[in-house]
Amino acid sequence: MIYRETGQFKTSYAADQQIFPIRQDRIGILLLLAVAFLVVPAVAGNYWFNAILIPFLIFSLAALGLNILTGYAGQLSLGSAAFMAVGAYAAYNFQVRIEGMPILLSFILAGLTAAGVGILFGLPSLRIKGFYLAVATLAAQFFIVWCLTKFPYLSNNSSSGVISVPNVEILGFTFDTPQSRYLLVLSIVAVLALLAKNMVRSTTGRAWMAVRDMDVAAEVIGIRLMRTKLLAFAVSSFYCGVAGALYAFCYLGSVEPDGFSLDLSFKILFMIIVGGVGSILGSFLGAAFILLLPIFLDIALPALSDLLGLPFGSATVSHIQLMVFGALIMFFLIVEPHGLARLWQIGKEKLRLWPFPH
Amino acid sequence: MARQIGEVILDLRNISLSFGGVKALTDISFDVREHEIRAIIGPNGAGKSSMLNVINGVYHPQQGEIVFRGEHRKDMDTHAMAAAGIARTFQNIALFKGMSVLDNLMAGRNLKMKCSFLQHALWWGPARREELAHRRKVEEVIDFLEIEHIRKTPVGRLPYGLQKRVELGRALAAEPSMLLLDEPMAGMNVEEKQDMCRFILDVNDQFGTTIVLIEHDMGVVMDISDRVVVLDYGRKIGDGAPDDVKNNPEVIAAYLGTQH
Numbered sequence: 065m066i067y068r069e070t071g072q073f074k075t076s077y078a079a080d081q082q083i084f085p086i087r088q089d090r091i092g093i094l095l096l097l098a099v100a101f102l103v104v105p106a107v108a109g110n111y112w113f114n115a116i117l118i119p120f121l122i123f124s125l126a127a128l129g130l131n132i133l134t135g136y137a138g139q140l141s142l143g144s145a146a147f148m149a150v151g152a153y154a155a156y157n158f159q160v161r162i163e164g165m166p167i168l169l170s171f172i173l174a175g176l177t178a179a180g181v182g183i184l185f186g187l188p189s190l191r192i193k194g195f196y197l198a199v200a201t202l203a204a205q206f207f208i209v210w211c212l213t214k215f216p217y218l219s220n221n222s223s224s225g226v227i228s229v230p231n232v233e234i235l236g237f238t239f240d241t242p243q244s245r246y247l248l249v250l251s252i253v254a255v256l257a258l259l260a261k262n263m264v265r266s267t268t269g270r271a272w273m274a275v276r277d278m279d280v281a282a283e284v285i286g287i288r289l290m291r292t293k294l295l296a297f298a299v300s301s302f303y304c305g306v307a308g309a310l311y312a313f314c315y316l317g318s319v320e321p322d323g324f325s326l327d328l329s330f331k332i333l334f335m336i337i338v339g340g341v342g343s344i345l346g347s348f349l350g351a352a353f354i355l356l357l358p359i360f361l362d363i364a365l366p367a368l369s370d371l372l373g374l375p376f377g378s379a380t381v382s383h384i385q386l387m388v389f390g391a392l393i394m395f396f397l398i399v400e401p402h403g404l405a406r407l408w409q410i411g412k413e414k415l416r417l418w419p420f421p422h
Numbered sequence: 423m424a425r426q427i428g429e430v431i432l433d434l435r436n437i438s439l440s441f442g443g444v445k446a447l448t449d450i451s452f453d454v455r456e457h458e459i460r461a462i463i464g465p466n467g468a469g470k471s472s473m474l475n476v477i478n479g480v481y482h483p484q485q486g487e488i489v490f491r492g493e494h495r496k497d498m499d500t501h502a503m504a505a506a507g508i509a510r511t512f513q514n515i516a517l518f519k520g521m522s523v524l525d526n527l528m529a530g531r532n533l534k535m536k537c538s539f540l541q542h543a544l545w546w547g548p549a550r551r552e553e554l555a556h557r558r559k560v561e562e563v564i565d566f567l568e569i570e571h572i573r574k575t576p577v578g579r580l581p582y583g584l585q586k587r588v589e590l591g592r593a594l595a596a597e598p599s600m601l602l603l604d605e606p607m608a609g610m611n612v613e614e615k616q617d618m619c620r621f622i623l624d625v626n627d628q629f630g631t632t633i634v635l636i637e638h639d640m641g642v643v644m645d646i647s648d649r650v651v652v653l654d655y656g657r658k659i660g661d662g663a664p665d666d667v668k669n670n671p672e673v674i675a676a677y678l679g680t681q682h
């Protein structure tokens with residue numbers, strides 16, 4: 065198929081404002097969704113669901129949340145994992161404390177709880193920026209994890225804050241197979257990604273980006289800085305919160321506060337750096353990349369060591385993983401700050417001109 | 423020109439502004455009439471930009487009073503001024519660099535858009551209708567400024583002269599009743615300056631927009647402005663029609679004294 069927009073004249077602004085103005089892209093995304101919803105469930109095995117697809121989708125959602133805050137609204141945060149924790153524990157509490165609570169409602173309430181906490185920890189952003197704000201969100205990271213460990217009430221008095229979530233059940237259907245959980249997560253992530261795309265392409269998103277790019281000018285055109293930043297914290301934390309709830313209910317089944325450590329926050333930050341800061345697509349690409357890279361290296365490095373006749377121990381392998389990670393982060397920070405999403409876009413532009421590059 | 427200069431709509435009375443020990447403005451008074459082009463001139467560091475910042479609430483003067491459309495205020499508030507129809511451009515371009523030209527202009531209209539973020543998230547229905555209606559308005563500005571070919575370009579990639587034009591576009595997108603322009607032609611070549619002059623005059627003429635303009639190019643100032651106020655070291659040293667100001671000995675001295 066030739067990738068062209070020739071002959072696709074936009075006769076209305078409505079047509080021009082579609083998410084995917086180029087027809088091939090629209091077909092592409094529909095195909096992708098069809099594969100994700102119809103083909104994958106039929107062919108993928110449990111390993112794929114449990115170890116790759118479900119975590120990929122959940123981390124994409126968390127990365128999307130952080131991308132809204134950091135990529136779109138320009139507020140650096142190191143607390144994503146903590147907001148996931150709030151979501152996970154909130155969903156758990158709503159679920160075990162309220163009789164007959166629908167699970168989807170628990171997920172939404174979990175997101176809202178995280179949004180509330182996010183607004184609280186977003187308040188410093190009204191006074192401080194950049195590095196200092198990152199330090200303030202770091203406080204959120206440690207404080208929230210500490211609270212969850214410290215107050216047994218939050219984990220329904222289970223020892224050291226570990227919670228084991230009940231089965232997910234909707235309208236009598238129990239999501240007990242990896243395949244069914246994958247479909248549930250996929251549906252939620254697809255819907256939330258669409259909502260996020262809609263927000264960032266309208267006035268809400270423009271206000272976020274305006275505050276990110278030039279806050280004085282944003283104020284002068286009438287954008288309220290406080291409201292805009294706090295909304296970004298709220299929406300971002302909502303997404304992270306739902307991701308956390310899914311992480312507990314559809315991925316691990318049992319979580320502890322320390323599972324939502326600073327390491328995890330950094331992992332999510334790396335996802336958006338590699339995938340693309342300020343890009344919905346980038347959140348997905350970054351999550352895929354960061355999750356798949358270790359798996360790929362696990363397979364590739366021993367093979368490489370066999371090939372070269374070098375004895376790579378497992379310690380060496382994990383060291384190499386870290387080094388590759390570090391090198392990639394630096395590469396993207398320096399060479400391509402807009403990440404894989406930008407590379408993808410450049411690729412498409414090249415393809416559009418192909419085979420005559422001028 | 424059918425344009426009729428109207429009543430005083432903005433009256434600045436005895437404004438003083440200082441930053442720590444630095445006195446940026448000292449006891450300055452002047453007014454702006456509806457539909458006029460009012461220039462502020464003066465050597466570097468005279469306090470011209472500070473004056474604009476006081477008018478739209480970026481800076482808050484320590485002393486003085488501002489009367490805007492009959493309302494007496496101690497200082498202004500950026501949001502209220504934007505809502506009251508004051509738009510501006512900056513001396514050092516303050517565009518949203520990561521956004522396209524179109525998005526910059528759409529952002530300029532944000533106060534006119536009423537949908538909530540939840541409606542935006544759902545898109546279909548009110549948010550989409552609103553987006554389309556405002557897109558039409560923004561396209562009028564794009565036509566007016568002749569920037570159709572770059573509407574989808576991220577502004578960070580545009581050359582300086584075009585960025586200045588886009589910034590004017592963002593201000594115009596708000597359909598302001600008063601425009602504050604801080605050196606809109608600085609750093610432009612002759613041709614770009616001519617275009618910019620034409621846009622400013624057209625805006626003033628077609629929409630009756632009141633314009634407060636800071637400009638260093640004396641030729642331009644004398645050509646297009648109705649009245650000129652001259653600042654030097656934070657004080658007002660001249661005020662009146664371009665010809666009067668040009669022949670004011672104090673103004674001549676200030677300019678000669680600081681000419682590089």
Ligand SMILES: Nc1ncnc2c1ncn2[C@@H]1O[C@H](COP(=O)(O)OP(=O)(O)OP(=O)(O)O)[C@@H](O)[C@H]1O
Nearest residue numbers: 441444445446465466467468469470471472473513
């Ligand atoms: N935010 C600020 N903080 C401290 N001092 C300031 C600030 N803004 C302006 N000043 C000072 O106020 C004085 C007037 O500055 P202003 O920018 O208004 O001058 P200007 O007439 O616009 O000059 P130019 O022609 O160079 O743009 C200068 O001495 C400047 O250093």
Ligand SMILES: [Mg+2]
Nearest residue numbers: 470471472513
């Ligand atoms: Mg200035």
